Amino acid sequence: MLDAKHGGATVASVRDLKVHFQSKRGVVHAVDGVSFDIRDGETLGLVGETGCGKSVTGRSFLRLLPVPPGILAGGSVMFNAHAVCTSCEGTGCETCEGTGRKASQDRSVNLLGIPSEDMRRIRGDRIAMIFQDPGKALNPTLPVGAQIAEVFLQHRTDELIALAGLPADTVGAVRRFASQSPRFGDGWLLSLPGVRAQRRRVEEALATMVAGALAETQVPNPAKLMARYPHELSGGMRQRVMIAQALACNPDLLIADEPTTALDVTVEARILELIRNLQQRRKTSVLYISHDLSLVRRISDRVAVMYAGRIVEIGTTAEVFANPRHPYTRGLMAAVPGADTPRGKLAAIRGTVPELVDPAAACRFCGRCPYETGACRNNDPFLEAITPSHLVACFIDHPAPSGERPSYDRATA
C-alpha cells in the first residue's frame, strides 16, 4: 500500500488508473497510471496545471467521462462506503469522532467495475460532486429547489414517505412520485382527490428537506430561495446551492472540482470556509481539485501534485510545502507569489504541458526540467517514499537504474 499504512481507514483507493481519449492524432493518455488513497475524513488536494488530468481523475470516481471518446483503460477505484461504527454502534465515540459512522472495508466496491445501476445509487448519495462553474452546472429551466429535491427523490424515498406521515408500505403512484420514476398516466392518477392529498404531503415533506439542506449552507431565507431560478442568483449563491445539493445526502466522499475558480476572490474565501466547516462537522472526505497552490495549502490535509497524467509528488501538506522534492512542485511553488518572494523574482516554468499522445518511457517533465539528465530521458520514474508519508517520482531522491542521478546543485539546462 502506498500510504494507507500511515494510520486511519481509507474511504477510497485509486490504483493505476488510466483514462485515454481517442483523438485524430492518436490515443491521448490523459490519466496514465495514477494511484493514491483518500483517508477517512481528510481533505486531499489535487493540484496541477490545466490539462494535466486532475479533473478527469476526479470524474472517474463517478464514471462521468464522455464515452466515447473517453475510455477507462485500466486500473481500479476502490470505494469503502461508510457503515455504522463498530465500536459504538452509531451512538458516537472517539474512533468515529462522534458521527457514529466510519469507513468500512467489508463493503468495498470497485467503482469502475460495478453495474451502472449500482453506480447510479452511489452518485449523489455516497459520492457527490461540486462543479467548477455553478452557472453552468445548474439547469437554467428549473427552480433551484426542484433541483435539490431530485437528490432526495432519488436516494431518500423512504425517509420522505415517513416524513410525510404516510405508511412505509405506500406503493403505486405516490411512491413512484416520491422516487421520481413516473409512469405513463401517473399525472392523472396523482390528480385523483385522495391521492392528491398524499402527493401534497410528500411535496411538503420534500420542501422541508430541501429547506434544511439549503439552511446548512447559511443562505438567508432558504424557503424563498427554493423558488428562484439559477439566473436570478449571484455566483456565490449558486455555488451554495450546488454545495447544498452535493451534501444533501451526507456523502462519504465529496469531489470538489475547482469550486471557486469561477467566483470572485471575496466570495471564494467564504465558499472555502463553508466547505471546510461542513466537511469538519460531518467528517466527509474531500478530494479538492485545484490549480491554485496557496488555496490547496489552506484547505488540504494532504496534497497530491499531478503532472501530465501522473502523480509526481504526494504527502502531507506540511511536508510537501516545507520540503518539495520534485522539480515540478518546486517550479509550481516558485511561480506562486509569497510574502517572502523578492520583487521581480517570480519564476515561471518554461514550456508547456507535453501532448500526451503515445508517451515514451521517460520522465514526463523532461524538456521542462532544469535538472534533467540522460537517465531521465531513458527511464520512467515512479513514486517512492522518502518519508513514510511523502512520496516522490523523481531520480533526485531515488537513483535511476543506471545509478545516474540529477541534483539540485547543478542545473543542466
Added chain:
Amino acid sequence: MTDVPHSRVDAEGMTADTAFRVRMRRLFGVLQGLASNPATVIGLVIIALMLAMAIFAPWILEPNSPDPYQMPRDWGAVRKPPGTPGHLLGTTNEGGDVLYGVIWGSRTSLQLSLMVVGSTMIVGTIIGSVAGLVGGWVDEVLMRIVDVFLSIPELIFALAIAAVLGPSFGNIIFALAVVLWVKYARIMRAQVLQIKQNDYVDAARVIGDSRVNIYLRDILPNAVTPVTVQATLDMGNVVLIGATLSFIGLSEAGIAEWGVLVSEGQAGIASGRWWASTFPGLMIFLWALSFNLVGDGLRDALDPRTEGR
C-alpha cells in the same frame, strides 16, 4: 470565434502572396471537409449528373422545333406507358414525351435557378452592403423594407406577383427575384456590421486605406462564406418554389418544365397512369435534395464549430 483570414496590417506584415497562400490553404481545407462527408459527395454527384443532362440535352434528345422548350406532341402515341419504343418513360394525355420533359426540364430549371440566384445575390449584396456601410437613416429605411418583404410568406408573395403579371415562365423568374433578394441583403448587412467592428479593419483605416479598398479587400472576401452557403441552398429552393408555381398554373401550358409536367400528369392518375407525374416530380426532388445536401455540407465545412453535429 472571429475568423481572421489574411490581413496586410498583421505585425509580420503579410505580403499579398502569403495572403493568397493562406486563402488557398483554407479553400483546400474546405474541399477536404466536403469530400469527407458522404452525404455531400452524393449531392455533388447528383448535381454533376443534372448539369451534364442540361448541357448535353440537345445531343441526348433532338430538340423540338421551332421552340425546344415546348413539349413535342406525338398525337399518335397518347397515354403510352413507360417502355414504349421511342417514349422510354411513356407519354402524357396530350402525347408529350415524358423523357423529353425530364431532360429538357433540367435546362429550364438550370435557367431558372441561375437567373434567380444570380440576380438576387447581386441585388441583395449591394443593398445589404450599402445599408451596412452607410448606416443611419439609409440603413433604417432599407431594413424596414426588408422586414416588410420577409413578413409575406415566400411562396404566397411570389404567387401574387406572378399572378398579377400573368402566366409565363419569365414572370415566375421575375417574381422569385423580387421576393428572394432580401435574404442576401440581410446576410450581407450583418456581415458588414460584424466585420466593421473587427480590429483589423480599424487598423486598415488608421493606416489610411480608402473605404472602397477596405470593403473590397477586407469585408467582401469574408462575407463570401455565408452568401455562398445561402446561394447553394437557394439553387435548390428556387427550383422547388418555381415548380410549385408552375404546378399551380402560372407557366405557359406545354412548356418543358417539371412542375407543369407533374400537373399535366395529375389528370391521369385516376386511370392508373402514374408515370407522367412521377418522373418529373422525382427530378424536382433530386434537384432540391442535392443542393440542400451540398449546402449543408458546405456550411459544416466552412464553420468549424458545427463539426460532427
Added chain:
Amino acid sequence: MQLRDYILRRLMVLPVLIIGVSIVVFTLTRVGGSPIGIYLSHEMTPDEVAEIEARFNLDKPVWVQYLYWIRGIAMGDFGWSGVAAAPVADVFPLKLAATMELALASGLVALLLGIALGTYAGARRNRLPDHVTRIVAVSGASLPQFWFGILLLIIFWAQIGIAPIGRSDATIFASIAHPTGLYTVDAILAGSPAAFWDAIWHLVLPSVTLGYGATAIIARMMRSALVEELQQDYVDAARAKGLAERIVLKRHARRNALVPTVTVIGLTFGFLLQGTITVEIIFRWPGLGRWMADSVLRGDQATLMTYVLFTSVLFLVVNLIVDLVYANLDRRVTLGK
C-alpha cells in the same frame, strides 16, 4: 433590456410592418391591370367607364385611392370574388375553417412527431436512428409537396383504393350541422362517431403530405438543440446526482432543448400555410389555398389580395407570439441587439 420594453417595442413595430405589407399589396393591385376590370365590358361607352372609375375613386391621386382601399378593408369590404360569386368577406371564414383544420392537424402531429424524432435521434447521436432522422430532415426540406401528395394518391387512392379524396362523404356531411366549420369538432359536437371517423379519414393523407416537411423542420432543430444541450455541464451534474438516464434526458436536456426549438414554430407555420395551396389542389380540399389557386388562374384579384394580406398578418402575429414566448422561456436570452 427588460422583457416589458422588448414586448412594447415589438408591439409598436407590428403596425408599421402591417402598413408596409398593405402598401405592397396595394401596389400589386395597381400593377396588374385595372382593379375594376371585372365590372367593365366592351359595350360600355367611355363615359360609363369614367363613371364607374369615379365611383371607385380611381380619378383621385394614388395615395387617396390607397386610403379609400384601407378604409374599405377596415370596414370589412374586401371586394367581390368572381370565383365564389359572392363578397370575399362572406366566403372567407368558411374556407379559412377548412384550411385551418388541415394546417392545425398537420402542425400538431408534426410538432409531437418532430420533437419525439429529434429527441430520439439527438440522444443516439451518430447511430442508426440519428442517420434515419437526418435523412427524413433533409428529404423533408427538398420534397415537392405537390408531387409527394400525388404519389400518395397514386398508391392509396388510385391503386389500393382505400384513401378518400375531398373533405367528407356527401351523405355524412348532410347528416350533421357544421357550426364551427371544423368537421372533426362539428362531429364531436353532434356526437356522431361516423362523422368524426369520416372527417379524420379524409384528413389523413393531406395531413401526412403537409406534415412531413414540417416534421422534418422541427426534428432537425430539436436534434441539434438536444445534441448541444447534452454537452452542457448541468447534464453531467444531473448524472452526478444519481438520476436515471431517462430523467436526465427528459427533465433536463430535453426541457432545455425545447427552448430553441420554439423558434422554428413560426417558420413551420409559414411552411404549413404555403403548403396548403398545393395540398388543397391535389386532395380537392375546399379551403383557402384552392380558392386562391382558382382565383389566380381566373384573375380574381380581390380574393388574391385579401389572401396575401390575411396570411401575412397571420404570419406576423404568429411570429410575434413565438418570439415573445421564446423571450419569456429563455431567460438567458439577451434581448434586443
